[in-house]
Amino acid sequence: MSNDTRFKRYLKLDLLPTPWCPGCGNGIALKTICQAFGELELPKQGTVVVSGIGCSGRSAGFFDLDSVHTAHGRAIPVAEGIKYANDTLNVVVVSGDGDLLGIGGNHLLHAIRRNTNITVICYANETYGMTGGQVSPITPHNTKTLTTPHGNPDYPADVQSLFKHHNCFYARTTAYHLSHMKKCFLEALKFKGFSFVEARTMCIVNYGRRLGYKNSNEMLLHYKEFYRINDYAEELAQDEIGILKTTTVS
Amino acid sequence: MPKKLLQGNEAIAQAAEAAGLQFFAGYPITPASEIIHEMVNKKHIKTMQMEDEIASINAVIGASLAGLKAMTATSGPGFSLMQESIGLAHMMEVPLVIVNVQRVGPSTGMPTLPAQGDVIQCIHGSHGDYFPIVFYPNSVFELFRYTIAAFNAAEESMSPVILLSDGYISHLYETIVPHYDCTITPRSRPALGMGNRHFTGLSHKGSVLKTSDVNNYRQLIASFREKQQMTAHRHNYFEYLECSRETDTLLISYGALSRAAYYFKNDFALYRPIRMFPAVEEIRKIAPRYKRIRMMEMNTGQYVYEIERMLHREVEFIPILGGRIDPKEIKQTLYEQ
Incomplete structure (x- = not known):
């Protein structure tokens, strides 16, 4: 894997480094997406990346592909418009949990219903990192954030349940489980229909720091200890990562 | 056809x-x-x-x-x-x-x-x-x-x-x-998927x-x-109807309401912008011919500000609210004031 440099083709290397904080997990996901592109040898002419707003939204600009950086929460409808306009394109959405599940949640619901043949990769850092660390739709119960100083009174959204009955692809993975992450991206990209990967990435500066993690490595090790891989399960438990068993439709 | x-x-x-x-x-x-x-x-x-x-x-x-x-x-x-x-x-x-x-x-x-x-x-x-x-x-x-x-x-x-x-x-x-x-006019920009452009807000x-x-x-x-x-x-669209009789008043309206304004073409000169924004410049040449400029809109006064801004003079405003375009009612308002 380490000798495979095909992923570099998909990056605007001269724009690096990324604007992300030291210890951020987004870069891991970005590189892994490019590795998956490289492994599938996706044509650069014919692949489009769309992103929303937030830390993750900045990903689109780093791809050496045509890319669109849309308004907050609107990456999915823009991607659907692109796909319906030209279905020969590979359309990949890269955005965050606040963007895709919060402000853009309605679009996600309907893209699943329409089963539009696009791939959505969600950098799920459980917080609104760019604005300082507010509670997000998947922040765990009782977690302290800027807007929940006494702990999150709500429970995180059960994202996988949206997918179960629509023959769409859903996978959860983390920035620690690198080869599992790449496998999830590869399968999502190959899937004919709507595919969604919830990639847990760590935000140390505006999230983990307040939860008592000393550095981002501790957050990575938490992923290692907390999550078990359970691929092709009917349902993923809270402490499981894996690909949900779905019926492939083509 | x-x-x-x-x-x-x-x-x-x-x-x-x-x-x-x-x-x-x-x-x-x-x-x-x-x-x-x-x-x-x-x-x-x-x-x-x-x-x-x-x-x-x-x-x-x-x-x-x-x-x-x-x-x-x-x-x-x-x-x-x-x-x-x-x-x-x-x-x-x-x-x-x-x-x-x-x-x-x-x-x-x-x-x-x-x-x-x-x-x-x-x-x-x-x-x-x-x-x-x-x-x-x-x-x-x-x-x-x-x-x-x-x-x-x-x-x-x-x-x-x-x-x-x-x-x-x-x-x-x-x-x-x-x-x-x-x-x-055909599409001019190459479609997505042809290069490495970044479109951003x-x-x-x-x-x-x-x-x-x-x-x-x-x-x-x-x-x-x-x-x-x-x-x-390249899209300079407006309608200006001079009055057949001598008049000192220019009546401005647009859209559905301007159809009712045609009833009064024998009493007032009529002006209708079709390109609303950017406002058509011709109004600056037409307006000085009239002492009074009156404007009707189906709102409480929106485009009238644009006309006033362009002409640097007062425009009398007549709101026609609630979706009813009744020439009789409009006539009453126009001729009473």
């Missing part, structure tokens, strides 16, 4: 097809729904009913970037929802057409009745400064003609163009020849982000304005 009895909204759909429309996304709303009803039956137009107006405008942005001529149609409430992404389309320089068939607001208001309450929303609805081109016809044939003009203006300016209508003219049936002789120069470069931002905004003015220059 044979004559046809067409509804205003049907004329918009037919004109869009004639102008080369390939993608339509919309959400049902009175009084604009007939447009999407027409679109779904057209073979060469990919039509999507989205989950809301926000998704509609964003799908249209995506399709336009992907190389298709694209449009959406809505009414006031939906137009309000679209505003953020209209700003995005201006920032990313995406050509598209938005039809807004106005109804009485605010909020749900009186959905089946016509109004002109979205005029200011057209130019100031989204945050920041941007420079849309806005047309507002007043008959079924004009809806046909200016829908085509809107598509051409969108391609020429590489920006969203707004076609205003209202519940009255969009639901009006008139016999027209659905044909207008003009050149159709952040301040930028080409594909490069310039998020805190003040001078670049100033140049960017200036270039938007210049583009709008260059394009508007």
Whole structure:
């Protein structure tokens, strides 16, 4: 894997480094997406990346592909418009949990219903990192954030349940489980229909720091200890990562 | 070409097809729904009913970037929802057409009745400064003609163009020849998937982000304005009817209401802007001939500010509210004051 440099083709290397904080997990996901592109040898002419707003939204600009950086929460409808306009394109959405599940949640619901043949990769850092660390739709119960100083009174959204009955692809993975992450991206990209990967990435500066993690490595090790891989399960438990068993439709 | 009895909204759909429309996304709303009803039956137009107006405008942005001529149609409430992404389309320089068939607001208001309450929303609805081109016809044939003009203006300016209508003219049936002789401007920008461009709502120069470069931002905004003015220059649409008798009064109105103004053409000179924004310059030459300038709108005063701004003089304003266009009532108001 380490000798495979095909992923570099998909990056605007001269724009690096990324604007992300030291210890951020987004870069891991970005590189892994490019590795998956490289492994599938996706044509650069014919692949489009769309992103929303937030830390993750900045990903689109780093791809050496045509890319669109849309308004907050609107990456999915823009991607659907692109796909319906030209279905020969590979359309990949890269955005965050606040963007895709919060402000853009309605679009996600309907893209699943329409089963539009696009791939959505969600950098799920459980917080609104760019604005300082507010509670997000998947922040765990009782977690302290800027807007929940006494702990999150709500429970995180059960994202996988949206997918179960629509023959769409859903996978959860983390920035620690690198080869599992790449496998999830590869399968999502190959899937004919709507595919969604919830990639847990760590935000140390505006999230983990307040939860008592000393550095981002501790957050990575938490992923290692907390999550078990359970691929092709009917349902993923809270402490499981894996690909949900779905019926492939083509 | 044979004559046809067409509804205003049907004329918009037919004109869009004639102008080369390939993608339509919309959400049902009175009084604009007939447009999407027409679109779904057209073979060469990919039509999507989205989950809301926000998704509609964003799908249209995506399709336009992907190389298709694209449009959406809505009414006031939906137009309000679209505003953020209209700003995005201006920032990313995406050509598209938005039809807004106005109804009485605010909020749900009186959905089946016509109004002109979205005029200011057209130019100031989204945050920041941007420079849309806005047309507002007043008959079924004009809806046909200016829908085509809107598509051409969108391609020429590489920006969203707004076609205003209202519940009255969009639901009006008139016999027209659905044909207008003009050149159709083709798509000019290569479609998505051909290179490594980055389209973004952040301040930028080409594909490069310039998020805190003040001078670049100033140049960017200036270039938007210049583009709008260059394009508007080619679409100088207005109607001016001199009075057959001596008169010292110019009566200004537009859209559905201007049809009622024709009743008074023997008593007043009439002026009607068709290109609403940027406002047509000719009014500066016409106005000095008249002592009194009176303006009617189906709102509490929106375009009157634009006219006053241009003329630097007072304009008497007559609001016609609630969607009722009754010539008798208007006459009473006009002749009493």
